[in-house]
Amino acid sequence: MTADSQIMIDVNRVSKFFGTFQALNDVSFTVRDGEKVVIIGPSGSGKSTILRSINRLETIDRGKITVHGMDVCDPKVDICKVREEVGMVFQSFNLFPHKTVLENLTLAQTVVRKRNKSDAEEIAMELLRKVDISEKAYAYPAKLSGGQQQRVAIARSLAMNPKAILFDEPTSALDPEMIGEVLDVMKNLAREGMTMIVVTHEMNFAREVADRVIFMDHGKIVEEGTPEHFFTNPTHDRAKLFLSQIL
Amino acid sequence: MTDNTTSNKSIDVGEGAAIPHKSDSGLFTAWRIAFFGAIGLCLYLAFGKPDSYMAIFKFIPDGIVVTFKVTIGSILLAIVFGLIAGLGRISTNRFINGLASLYVEIIRGVPLLVQLFYIYYALGRFVKLPDMFSAIIAMAFCYGAYMAEIFRAGIQSIPKGQMEAALSLGMSRSQAMRQVILPQAFKVVLPPIGNEFIALLKDSSLVSILAVSDLLRRGREYASETFSYFETYTVIALIYLIMTLFFSKLIGIMEERLNDGR
Numbered sequence A: 001m002t003a004d005s006q007i008m009i010d011v012n013r014v015s016k017f018f019g020t021f022q023a024l025n026d027v028s029f030t031v032r033d034g035e036k037v038v039i040i041g042p043s044g045s046g047k048s049t050i051l052r053s054i055n056r057l058e059t060i061d062r063g064k065i066t067v068h069g070m071d072v073c074d075p076k077v078d079i080c081k082v083r084e085e086v087g088m089v090f091q092s093f094n095l096f097p098h099k100t101v102l103e104n105l106t107l108a109q110t111v112v113r114k115r116n117k118s119d120a121e122e123i124a125m126e127l128l129r130k131v132d133i134s135e136k137a138y139a140y141p142a143k144l145s146g147g148q149q150q151r152v153a154i155a156r157s158l159a160m161n162p163k164a165i166l167f168d169e170p171t172s173a174l175d176p177e178m179i180g181e182v183l184d185v186m187k188n189l190a191r192e193g194m195t196m197i198v199v200t201h202e203m204n205f206a207r208e209v210a211d212r213v214i215f216m217d218h219g220k221i222v223e224e225g226t227p228e229h230f231f232t233n234p235t236h237d238r239a240k241l242f243l244s245q246i247l
Numbered sequence B: 001m002t003d004n005t006t007s008n009k010s011i012d013v014g015e016g017a018a019i020p021h022k023s024d025s026g027l028f029t030a031w032r033i034a035f036f037g038a039i040g041l042c043l044y045l046a047f048g049k050p051d052s053y054m055a056i057f058k059f060i061p062d063g064i065v066v067t068f069k070v071t072i073g074s075i076l077l078a079i080v081f082g083l084i085a086g087l088g089r090i091s092t093n094r095f096i097n098g099l100a101s102l103y104v105e106i107i108r109g110v111p112l113l114v115q116l117f118y119i120y121y122a123l124g125r126f127v128k129l130p131d132m133f134s135a136i137i138a139m140a141f142c143y144g145a146y147m148a149e150i151f152r153a154g155i156q157s158i159p160k161g162q163m164e165a166a167l168s169l170g171m172s173r174s175q176a177m178r179q180v181i182l183p184q185a186f187k188v189v190l191p192p193i194g195n196e197f198i199a200l201l202k203d204s205s206l207v208s209i210l211a212v213s214d215l216l217r218r219g220r221e222y223a224s225e226t227f228s229y230f231e232t233y234t235v236i237a238l239i240y241l242i243m244t245l246f247f248s249k250l251i252g253i254m255e256e257r258l259n260d261g262r
Helices: A047-054 A079-085 A101-111 A117-128 A147-159 A176-191 A203-209 A227-232 A237-246 B025-048 B051-061 B061-089 B095-107 B112-126 B131-156 B160-168 B174-208 B215-226 B230-262
Strands: A007-018 A023-034 A036-040 A063-066 A086-089 A162-168 A193-201 A212-217 A220-225
Touching: A007 A047, A007 A193, A023 A047, A023 A063, A023 A193, A023 B230, A036 A047, A036 A203, A047 A162, A047 A193, A063 B160, A086 A147, A086 B160, A101 A117, A101 A147, A101 A212, A101 B174, A117 A147, A147 A162, A162 A212, A162 B112, A176 A193, A176 A203, A193 A203, A203 A227, A212 A227, A212 A237, A220 A227, A237 B061, B025 B051, B025 B230, B051 B061, B051 B215, B051 B230, B061 B095, B061 B131, B061 B174, B061 B215, B095 B131, B112 B131, B112 B174, B131 B174, B160 B174, B174 B215, B174 B230, B215 B230
Parallel strands: A036 A193, A036 A212, A086 A162, A162 A193
Antiparallel strands: A007 A023, A007 A063, A212 A220
16 A cells, blocks of 8 residues: 555544443544455444444544545534445345345435436446346345345445445354355455455454454554554454454 | 333233234134124115115215215325324424424323314314314324324334435435335334224214214214114114224235235
């Protein structure tokens, strides 16, 4: 990653409380254009919360987050504009069950991007071919396996031509034999240069794809570095303990 | 709203004619006996005892039409009121939320008959509307409050992730509501709205006190002329029964179709 490439997402000294529980504690990091960052950590460490704060699905109490120069927390900034640029893939897929696979991909294109129906469908079909599920275009999500649903969800996100995609534990709800097909799609995206922030427990994926690994615990970034550094020689005891438990 | 959260034991007793479900075989056969029995009895009275009953059957059909007009008009308007108030009840705007909650609380705390009188005569002080129109507005205003709770519950039954997914695609809250949440919620609220329809069909008899010539009022008119009270109200009761049983069956079938689909 070249140092002069543009900063895409900037998280600056962010804190958040749920009641008295501090979910995020002074979290800062930046993601440059084209960079792939993997966030790992034990459950309850705040990794999903920080991801969801980037497109304001969670509000933050202190600090500042900018996406492509837009201040996410500024009420004057149209949050829809930020969300158009930053796709999100959820653990539970969240496909729209009352719409076909194809309609899932065309809905936001027509409603938000104002594309006409045939253009939107053309783009949708191309993306469905890309995630290798075009034969299910006219099926409803309930007829698809978890892995297929998650691939559709990734395609739905791509249909908006986002500049970055946030993945919130995209494989955690999947049966083991379906994890591979979703990770393959994500690896392809990474190769094409998509900017990605991925919260995951898939350590092999992190090792293979990440430019940088961020390890969080108790709402704090404990360790940040290249995958080689993190997996072979973590400096922090908490990170060592976590790796010894998970690997 | 004080929802019943203090006790986790709850029983579910529907008001009005129960929608028969296949698994509930006792009710299912009871439905058959009541429905075909009522039709049979009507036919017997009309043709077996034409001297006392034929005239009644000829006198009241106008009233059936009015009852239908009032019921259908009221349910449609109540759905509009209910949707608006239901959306108000889940609004994060405190003023809108407060207003919608107040409407629901007040309406549900006053007997329907009292409300009908009140709204009918309150409306009459400001505008001169046809009687049936005032009655429909009054009924819809009352039922809208119950409908609001159905819509609120229906919308809240849709998983949070659906709204999040729509928002994260760049949709506004109202776009997400229209395109993603409400189409799913409508499917959920259809059965309870069906129940409300049947309850409303029966409660529509209350408008007979407001100079609206519905089924019950036509019966009263006939009876007071002929003094054949028993015969008239027998027929009126049978016709209401046939109507509610017919519609509860129809709604049951609709619901089944809906569940068979995706």
